[in-house]
Amino acid sequence: xxxxxxxLLAGVGxxxxxxxxxxxxxxxxxxxxxxxxxxxxxMSQRGGxxxxxxxxxxxxxxxxxxxxxVDILFSFELLEACRYLPLMRKNGRVIANNWQISPPSVARGxxxxxxxxxxxxxxxxxxxxxxxxLELALAAGNPKTVNTVLLGALSNKLxxxxxxxxEALEKMIPARLLDVNLNAFESGCQVC
Amino acid sequence: MKKVLLxxxxxxxxxxxEAGALVACAYPGTxxxxxxxxxxxxxxIDASWAPNEKVALEVGIGACFGGARALVTMKxxxxxxxADPLFTLAYTGVRGGLVLxxxxxxxxxxxxxxxxxxxxxxxxxxxxxxxxxSQEALEYTKLAFEISExxxxxxxxxSTTRIxxxxxxxxxxxxxxxxxxxxxxxxxxxxxxxxxxxRKRHLIVEQRTLDLEEWGCSQPFNTIEKxxxxxxxxTSGVSYQYVKETLPxxxxxxxGMVYPLPKQLIRDFAAxxxxxxxxxxxxxxxxxxxxxxxxxxxxxxxxxxxxxLTPGRIKFQLFGEEAPAEDTSEELPxxxxxxxxxxxxxxxxxxxxxxxxxxxxxxxCYTLGFMPPLSAMDTCICMGASVGMATGMTKVLxxxxxxxxxxxxxDSTFLHTGVNGLMDMVYNKSKATLIILDNRITAMTGRQxxxxxxxxxxxxxxxxxxxxxxxxxxxxxxxxxxxxxxLEMTGKVIRAEMARPEVSVIITTKPCMLVPRDNQNxxxxxxxxxxxxxxxxxxxxxxxxxxxxxxxxxxxxVDKIICTGCKxxxxxxxxxxxxxxxx
Ligand SMILES: Cc1ncc(C[n+]2csc(CCOP(=O)(O)OP(=O)(O)O)c2C)c(N)n1
Ligand code: SF4
Ligand code: SF4
Numbered sequence: 001x002x003x004x005x006x007x008l009l010a011g012v013g014x015x016x017x018x019x020x021x022x023x024x025x026x027x028x029x030x031x032x033x034x035x036x037x038x039x040x041x042x043m044s045q046r047g048g049x050x051x052x053x054x055x056x057x058x059x060x061x062x063x064x065x066x067x068x069x070v071d072i073l074f075s076f077e078l079l080e081a082c083r084y085l086p087l088m089r090k091n092g093r094v095i096a097n098n099w100q101i102s103p104p105s106v107a108r109g110x111x112x113x114x115x116x117x118x119x120x121x122x123x124x125x126x127x128x129x130x131x132x133x134l135e136l137a138l139a140a141g142n143p144k145t146v147n148t149v150l151l152g153a154l155s156n157k158l159x160x161x162x163x164x165x166x167e168a169l170e171k172m173i174p175a176r177l178l179d180v181n182l183n184a185f186e187s188g189c190q191v192c
Numbered sequence: 193m194k195k196v197l198l199x200x201x202x203x204x205x206x207x208x209x210e211a212g213a214l215v216a217c218a219y220p221g222t223x224x225x226x227x228x229x230x231x232x233x234x235x236x237i238d239a240s241w242a243p244n245e246k247v248a249l250e251v252g253i254g255a256c257f258g259g260a261r262a263l264v265t266m267k268x269x270x271x272x273x274x275a276d277p278l279f280t281l282a283y284t285g286v287r288g289g290l291v292l293x294x295x296x297x298x299x300x301x302x303x304x305x306x307x308x309x310x311x312x313x314x315x316x317x318x319x320x321x322x323x324x325x326s327q328e329a330l331e332y333t334k335l336a337f338e339i340s341e342x343x344x345x346x347x348x349x350x351s352t353t354r355i356x357x358x359x360x361x362x363x364x365x366x367x368x369x370x371x372x373x374x375x376x377x378x379x380x381x382x383x384x385x386x387x388x389x390x391r392k393r394h395l396i397v398e399q400r401t402l403d404l405e406e407w408g409c410s411q412p413f414n415t416i417e418k419x420x421x422x423x424x425x426x427t428s429g430v431s432y433q434y435v436k437e438t439l440p441x442x443x444x445x446x447x448g449m450v451y452p453l454p455k456q457l458i459r460d461f462a463a464x465x466x467x468x469x470x471x472x473x474x475x476x477x478x479x480x481x482x483x484x485x486x487x488x489x490x491x492x493x494x495x496x497x498x499x500x501l502t503p504g505r506i507k508f509q510l511f512g513e514e515a516p517a518e519d520t521s522e523e524l525p526x527x528x529x530x531x532x533x534x535x536x537x538x539x540x541x542x543x544x545x546x547x548x549x550x551x552x553x554x555x556x557c558y559t560l561g562f563m564p565p566l567s568a569m570d571t572c573i574c575m576g577a578s579v580g581m582a583t584g585m586t587k588v589l590x591x592x593x594x595x596x597x598x599x600x601x602x603d604s605t606f607l608h609t610g611v612n613g614l615m616d617m618v619y620n621k622s623k624a625t626l627i628i629l630d631n632r633i634t635a636m637t638g639r640q641x642x643x644x645x646x647x648x649x650x651x652x653x654x655x656x657x658x659x660x661x662x663x664x665x666x667x668x669x670x671x672x673x674x675x676x677x678x679l680e681m682t683g684k685v686i687r688a689e690m691a692r693p694e695v696s697v698i699i700t701t702k703p704c705m706l707v708p709r710d711n712q713n714x715x716x717x718x719x720x721x722x723x724x725x726x727x728x729x730x731x732x733x734x735x736x737x738x739x740x741x742x743x744x745x746x747x748x749x750v751d752k753i754i755c756t757g758c759k760x761x762x763x764x765x766x767x768x769x770x771x772x773x774x775x
Pocket of ligand 1: 219220221222245267269270273304555556557558575601602603604605606629631633634635636637
């Protein structure tokens with residue numbers, strides 16, 4: 001059995017998913033583990049679905065998470081979390097932002113946004129965590145720090161020391177935005 | 193040794209730097225674009241965007257004939273455009289090393305086809321390396337330059353989306369401290385490919401391939417990894433990673449060079465197994481050559497030629513093990529990409545649809561004009577094709593239908609290969625209409641500068657092509673400059689030019705919303721006055737992501753955080769419900 005841990009990040013273009021997966025990968029690298037990260041951008045830049053795979057362990061081969069092996073589905077939007085549920089391991093965990101962004105067909109009123117997604121997710125994966133990202137980000141002082149709040153919540157469930165997360169954030173986030181992001185991260189850490 | 197995380201593209205850029213290259217040239221295209229963008233951090237390298245891939249390669253060839261090492265990058269379909277110089281460069285060979293990166297896109301994440309460019313290596317008779325992760329991307333780039341000079345040949349380096357856009361740990365090296373100043377050197381027998389010279393060079397090319405084939409048998413980049421000895425697998429590139437993931441106990445022959453194949457090495461390896469697999473993405477490129485050697489393998493009889501491989505797909509296709517896939521059921525609304533709020537392209541497609549135009553389309557952000565609700569693009573083949581296709585259509589249609597044909601193309605695409613089509617339109621007296629959507633940037637691929645931008649790759653200022661004068665110079669008599677945010681005028685001009693029984697060109701001149709230097713004066717966002725909104729949904733027909741329809745209250749809503757205040761929606765509303773937000 002391989003020791004590789006698989007985290008699938010999902011969301012909508014512009015939500016800061018790529019930065020989040022960058023920070024996570026940096027933490028893993030600091031911890032001295034092998035890491036691979038893979039993402040599909042391109043067309044997805046214009047408000048389309050974005051996914052990023054992060055895998056780490058002693059030795060990682062494929063940068064794509066084998067289907068059905070996702071340990072943590074880390075999603076910035078509820079509908080996007082749903083799309084990738086079938087890729088989860090049986091006893092996996094979803095960490096999702098309690099947030100809906102209407103895709104075009106919903107915005108035009110021709111299709112309905114699926115209902116009760118948080119409940120559905122928690123029923124399928126009891127270990128899951130639904131985070132009020134925007135609320136916490138606003139409390140931290142900047143609505144644009146939702147991704148950092150979520151990273152805080154994720155960090156609770158992973159084995160890496162908090163100092164490493166802070167160091168990675170310091171490295172990746174511009175100085176003028178650092179303080180508010182550290183606040184946001186801290187409030188994410190309080191979620192459980 | 194300190195490791196850093198690099199994407200495949202960043203690693204190729206770094207490898208180019210460590211190889212001592214002096215020139216890098218490209219035309220953008222996913223997934224190759226970030227290679228050149230990353231090279232700009234290495235000031236020792238002259239990096240530039242060319243107007244198309246053919247020019248990019250020719251610039252690279254010039255630098256290499258001058259004696260420098262040069263890198264040229266493009267996406268897979270770019271090599272179609274650069275094929276002409278490539279095939280004869282294979283004959284001349286090089287002076288300084290020349291490496292051509294082709295970034296293929298299995299699964300068509302962001303492309304119009306999924307051609308397998310390993311075929312180009314065989315067709316053009318040039319060696320091709322294929323890295324399997326970022327460390328190899330760096331090392332193979334350096335190696336490619338060495339092979340290029342050692343064997344006097346251009347070398348192709350093939351990446352795929354999953355290599356280019358994956359990050360993994362890399363140990364960095366150094367750039368040579370001294371790089372000799374390139375100097376002119378005449379060598380007509382080698383560099384002037386007239387038939388007499390080229391015939392002789394062809395003999396050299398064939399011998400070179402044989403030499404490379406033999407040499408490759410003893411090189412560390414073609415390696416055998418021992419497993420439990422029960423089955424053998426031949427693989428390369430990203431497929432290697434999936435093989436290690438799904439068949440951890442197999443014996444693996446990993447090919448770092450996919451053309452020419454190390455035939456003796458393959459023969460010796462194959463002889464040891466009753467069951468031999470060739471696991472490769474897309475075409476049976478290795479498989480067919482191995483079969484031609486008289487060796488039986490399992491490959492594309494089971495594995496699909498279409499789409500990329502994944503660990504799950506290998507398990508399913510080879511061994512019938514069920515693998516789950518993402519949920520694509522109809523209850524889950526899809527989330528396709530859309531034009532940005534305030535995109536200058538939007539109004540043009542809205543009016544084209546109203547005018548019932550048949551739109552021969554092209555490739556760029558405006559291809560999204562195909563998506564509902566705009567649904568106003570009828571063809572899309574390759575860059576530049578809109579223009580020639582419009583000419584071709586008007587040759588066969590009735591007078592009345594000819595007037596419906598409108599070609600739509602972006603600035604970067606027009607300069608790439610559209611302008612030749614326009615010359616033909618004028619020269620051969622087509623009656624079609626051409627719309628050039630000049631947003632001064634190559635937006636689709638992430639906003640790269642081009643000759644209409646006024647800036648170069650390094651953000652240095654540059655002269656700007658005057659599109660109107662260019663069109664007039666090739667003989668277009670009717671050129672109209674248009675503000676695409678004025679819907680009424682846009683509709684009027686489009687109808688008038690469609691009706692005109694002569695070539696006419698309409699040029700829109702508003703910049704891409706995502707280029708900060710072109711959007712210095714933000715406009716206030718709009719809101720919907722719900723006392724006035726009747727819930728008629730007319731504004732939803734422009735498909736702006738800032739507008740949603742509240743089904744319960746039957747009112748339109750504007751998201752003022754993303755609205756750019758372009759006022760296109762306002763002009764579709766018959767009830768004056770869209771108002772500017774005050775301070
Ligand atoms: C031969 C080839 N090279 C590169 C690409 C990648 N590509 C797709 S669209 C595009 C340029 C789009 O720029 P432009 O025409 O200015 O339209 P915009 O996206 O700015 O609206 C490029 C480079 C391609 N599809 N084919
Ligand atoms: S990136 Fe620019 S051209 Fe492309 S959709 Fe957005 S605004 Fe339009
Ligand atoms: S003004 Fe209207 S069309 Fe323009 S961005 Fe705002 S909501 Fe969209």
